[in-house]
Amino acid sequence: VILLVIFVLAMFVGFEVITKVPPTLHTPLMSGSNAISGITIIGALLAAGRGSGDAASILGVIAVAFAMINVIGGFMVTDRMLRMFKRRPEERE
Amino acid sequence: VILLVIFVLAMFVGFEVITKVPPTLHTPLMSGSNAISGITIIGALLAAGRGSGDAASILGVIAVAFAMINVIGGFMVTDRMLRMFKRRPEERE
Amino acid sequence: MSPFVMLLYLVAAVCFIVGLKRLSSPATARSGNAVASVGMLLAIVATLVFGRILSFQLIIVGVVIGSAVGAVFARTVKMTGMPQMVALLNGFGGGASALVAGAEFLRPMAAGVTMPLNTVLTIQLSVLIGGVTFSGSLIAFGKLQDLVTGRAVTYPLQKTLNALLFAATIALVVWLVISPDQLTWFVVLAGVALLLGVLSVIPIGGADMPVVISLLNSYSGLAAAMTGFVINNHGLIISGALVGASGLILTNIMCKAMNRSLGNVLFGAFGATMIEAPSITGGAKDVTVRQVGPEEAATMLAYARSVIVVPGYGLAVAQAQHVVRELADLIEPRGAEVKYAIHPVAGRMPGHMNVLLAEADVPYDKLRDMDQINPEFDRCDIALVIGANDVVNPAARSDKASPLYGMPILDVDKAHHVIVMKRSLNPGFAGVDNPLFYLENTSMFFGSAKASLEKLVAEVKEL
Amino acid sequence: MSPFVMLLYLVAAVCFIVGLKRLSSPATARSGNAVASVGMLLAIVATLVFGRILSFQLIIVGVVIGSAVGAVFARTVKMTGMPQMVALLNGFGGGASALVAGAEFLRPMAAGVTMPLNTVLTIQLSVLIGGVTFSGSLIAFGKLQDLVTGRAVTYPLQKTLNALLFAATIALVVWLVISPDQLTWFVVLAGVALLLGVLSVIPIGGADMPVVISLLNSYSGLAAAMTGFVINNHGLIISGALVGASGLILTNIMCKAMNRSLGNVLFGAFGATMIEAPSITGGAKDVTVRQVGPEEAATMLAYARSVIVVPGYGLAVAQAQHVVRELADLIEPRGAEVKYAIHPVAGRMPGHMNVLLAEADVPYDKLRDMDQINPEFDRCDIALVIGANDVVNPAARSDKASPLYGMPILDVDKAHHVIVMKRSLNPGFAGVDNPLFYLENTSMFFGSAKASLEKLVAEVKEL
Ligand SMILES: NC(=O)c1ccc[n+]([C@@H]2O[C@H](COP(=O)([O-])OP(=O)(O)OC[C@H]3O[C@@H](n4cnc5c(N)ncnc54)[C@H](OP(=O)(O)O)[C@@H]3O)[C@@H](O)[C@H]2O)c1
Numbered sequence A, B: 001v002i003l004l005v006i007f008v009l010a011m012f013v014g015f016e017v018i019t020k021v022p023p024t025l026h027t028p029l030m031s032g033s034n035a036i037s038g039i040t041i042i043g044a045l046l047a048a049g050r051g052s053g054d055a056a057s058i059l060g061v062i063a064v065a066f067a068m069i070n071v072i073g074g075f076m077v078t079d080r081m082l083r084m085f086k087r088r089p090e091e092r093e
Numbered sequence C, D: 001m002s003p004f005v006m007l008l009y010l011v012a013a014v015c016f017i018v019g020l021k022r023l024s025s026p027a028t029a030r031s032g033n034a035v036a037s038v039g040m041l042l043a044i045v046a047t048l049v050f051g052r053i054l055s056f057q058l059i060i061v062g063v064v065i066g067s068a069v070g071a072v073f074a075r076t077v078k079m080t081g082m083p084q085m086v087a088l089l090n091g092f093g094g095g096a097s098a099l100v101a102g103a104e105f106l107r108p109m110a111a112g113v114t115m116p117l118n119t120v121l122t123i124q125l126s127v128l129i130g131g132v133t134f135s136g137s138l139i140a141f142g143k144l145q146d147l148v149t150g151r152a153v154t155y156p157l158q159k160t161l162n163a164l165l166f167a168a169t170i171a172l173v174v175w176l177v178i179s180p181d182q183l184t185w186f187v188v189l190a191g192v193a194l195l196l197g198v199l200s201v202i203p204i205g206g207a208d209m210p211v212v213i214s215l216l217n218s219y220s221g222l223a224a225a226m227t228g229f230v231i232n233n234h235g236l237i238i239s240g241a242l243v244g245a246s247g248l249i250l251t252n253i254m255c256k257a258m259n260r261s262l263g264n265v266l267f268g269a270f271g272a273t274m275i276e277a278p279s280i281t282g283g284a285k286d287v288t289v290r291q292v293g294p295e296e297a298a299t300m301l302a303y304a305r306s307v308i309v310v311p312g313y314g315l316a317v318a319q320a321q322h323v324v325r326e327l328a329d330l331i332e333p334r335g336a337e338v339k340y341a342i343h344p345v346a347g348r349m350p351g352h353m354n355v356l357l358a359e360a361d362v363p364y365d366k367l368r369d370m371d372q373i374n375p376e377f378d379r380c381d382i383a384l385v386i387g388a389n390d391v392v393n394p395a396a397r398s399d400k401a402s403p404l405y406g407m408p409i410l411d412v413d414k415a416h417h418v419i420v421m422k423r424s425l426n427p428g429f430a431g432v433d434n435p436l437f438y439l440e441n442t443s444m445f446f447g448s449a450k451a452s453l454e455k456l457v458a459e460v461k462e463l
């Protein structure tokens, strides 16, 4: 239940924070939050690291790979987008 | 530690939510949040209810009284203020 | 604690959050307060039902007394008395936390069990915070109620003393953590906490009390959270954190609006300057001050197209909010557009003026924040300054020497005419003379706000 | 889990929150993303160090492969390809959750211990959500990438089938909760989940994919949270909740901006209407359409005082963002003020246009939201509509019959002149004819956006 408490609170934080993001940044927001959802990497690592070579840990490793794609890809692509946004008129070219 | 997690999250929620309150309502906000801080009533009740008549429970009872003052007073006074705010021009008088 | 009860507490906490969220607009605010109180009710009931309460009669006594007192307070307090009211309530809240911690400290001693270290620590802390909040708030209350002098009481070595006291407290806490269950020392700690509260608020000027209060408010929130850690209850922790946050934010807002650091507020002994406040003749530079009587002022207002009313602390003191409304109602039909310019720290607590004017049925869509209204002053015929002073002191813009320098103000001096209603040329809380009074587009209307306004109203009726 | 590790996870979560907070302004956004990724790194390291990891080599393999692939994706994707990219990444995220849950399911079976009921349930759910997210996202990717037809694939009894499938899944979950450790059935569940993902996305039109994606995104967030509950890790729960919230909000925003219910998006088979899209001659009512060639358009633009560019999906398809910038750079020195009007659902994902224009070095302070810009259209000489259609369809305001009716649009028709650049009179995604094209202050400039714009640029250079 205590975990549920955390979940609810986090939801509130999420709503409050996200609603402040301007439309301009909705695409980066999407890819960014997407990357965050790659946090399952934690679970994946634990699953992969526990057993040695049994079915579970195999699944784990694939999970690790998938999650890493999500994480790395997400953050990098978000950064690519935002780097473009950083430019303001004077800095053009 | 899990409790600490909750604390931190709640802090975030607090900041996000409170910063949205307009200056007009800062006084009600003060008294209202004040009333909420009367939540120690829970602790007070537990303390008062546990033992029968020993020192601890006496302290508890006083605590209960104090907390109740804070709670009832806070919410009622806030409501008094806000009732006034509810009036919009047409409803005058 | 059973999962179900935990859920109930969670729901209660969510009620609080939702309640605060609804405070973000005057329209929904009241319902928000209602939601919050429902949450509180829920929490209380949940505790009573599932809290393994043995003896109810004692509790009932406490509840009844508490509720009665609280209700009386809430009904009887004047809107102008809000600051002290909040201070008082806040004090009780802090006291409660301290007492709970005390009880938690006694119980295991009685039972003869020793508590885990972190519990001891949190107990100490919540006694400390709670105690400081309690005595501090009461002093604040006293100052605002003029039971204690509103002046900043200063005496030699003050800071050193407080510093020492503080050090002592820390030492005590540590000592009690190392070897708990020493009742005497625990009591001493409580005593010291109370003393600390008194001594740290005494040297702060009356008008700075709101800052102190909201700071203490956030303390009491944190104290509640602490208690939550002690009895390991997330309901307390969440609510405490919420209150803590709100207190901190409000404190911060006030300091910004006064352009003073929190440190300066707490240790600056700001109000002390009030002592050397200039005489009735103000800064007594032999500059002439243009005065107006009721008639003249009345005609000016009656034929003005746009009037901006700037209320300040004086309005609150004089309880003049209703008369202001009356005046507005008289001149509006004559084609004057009346707005109210509210400085964030006008009066003695944030939003203080809004509440007063709301009480007087002024619709809240006529109240303007500083940033909204400032551009409009140069387009307005008359700025009617009622018992405001520091918040309209142009020195804050121009005069680097002034203690107010840099504080954002209402630019009333930009208006075509300024009518300042106050009893004298005395300075305001900040104790600095106000050049506004000597501008040639300013006319002073001396007298206590309420009386003067009533004269005005009468005159306008005549026209 | 040791307190210290829990702290680390907390810090990571805070990093995410702060990161998202910083996304609230383009100026701080990039640092925010950095903060978030640091948080992720922290979480990973913490897990590797304190997670009682036995065999590292396997993990390293996974990490290396994953990172490599991810990096390649991120580097190579075109800005116009963002929607698919997000879909793809999202799919992997969901897949990971599902796999983790699978592992968690296998482990106790291997160990022969039986799991507590709630664990079983959460495992089922996260497999379910994860699976749906995985296959669903891949289909979405396929549609956007045109690997799968972008049309809304509909077939008889579709809904009934899906409903049945859904029911079956629920049944499976219950059944597995009642008597767990039946590997086969668990596998079946996973399979069904995948199938469900495919079948529920297939019938949705290509342009609605963003909605699907952000919905799936929030799912994958929730899936992560679920996993958090399974392995009881608050880091996962918090982050999952954050993502869940953001996904829901975005979905909601899009639906609002299209003035369609989520239900309609998911089950409305909206894109299907594309099939019966009118011929090259549009609605073929014999109303004449005014056309312009490059020269005329060039002169109009060159001598306009204020130009508002309205980009749409077509701009993205045609990769014309850079040419637009070029054009703007040419006419601005000639005294034209150029702004960009961005409809919330212009293009194929929220903020899509902003990213494209940003890529083309258009400073973001020239991009205007719908509400900001709409009042300005009647004051603007030329509205240059580039590959936008539905978002500028006046029928949405006037024609109750139109499927777009009620959708908030950019009021380009209020501009003195409207130049619409598209290849034909074909309708846009919504498949409805656009009265705008037949207004007499509208001139059509046919041709693929990029080509047309290049002609324009050339002509303007001539002048
Ligand atoms: N609002 C907050 O949250 C807050 C918090 C902390 C500090 N403060 C401080 O409080 C001050 C508020 O500024 P302010 O301009 O509102 O008030 P002020 O600067 O304190 O001035 C109030 C003025 O009202 C006049 N006055 C007093 N009683 C009156 C009566 N019965 N009738 C008519 N006039 C009367 C006084 O002049 P006479 O004596 O000549 O009549 C005094 O000059 C600021 O310095 C602010 O920093 C506010």
Ligand SMILES: NC(=O)c1ccc[n+]([C@@H]2O[C@H](COP(=O)([O-])OP(=O)(O)OC[C@H]3O[C@@H](n4cnc5c(N)ncnc54)[C@H](OP(=O)(O)O)[C@@H]3O)[C@@H](O)[C@H]2O)c1
Pocket (backbone or CB within 6 Å): D207, D208, D209, D210, D211, D254, D258, D311, D312, D313, D314, D315, D317, D318, D344, D345, D346, D347, D348, D349, D350, D351, D352, D386, D387, D388, D389, D390, D391, D392, D421, D422, D423, D424, D425, D426, D427, D428, D429, D430, D447, D448, D449, D450
């Ligand atoms: N942004 C989102 O998040 C989102 C999400 C879900 C759905 N949608 C939907 O997507 C639509 C977006 O509206 P929109 O106006 O941006 O796009 P649209 O209504 O789909 O119209 C795009 C237009 O661009 C033209 N076009 C296509 N390729 C072109 C090229 N190479 N050169 C020039 N023109 C080209 C097409 O006309 P021709 O074929 O004649 O060239 C088409 O009419 C809305 O219906 C919205 O509801 C958006």
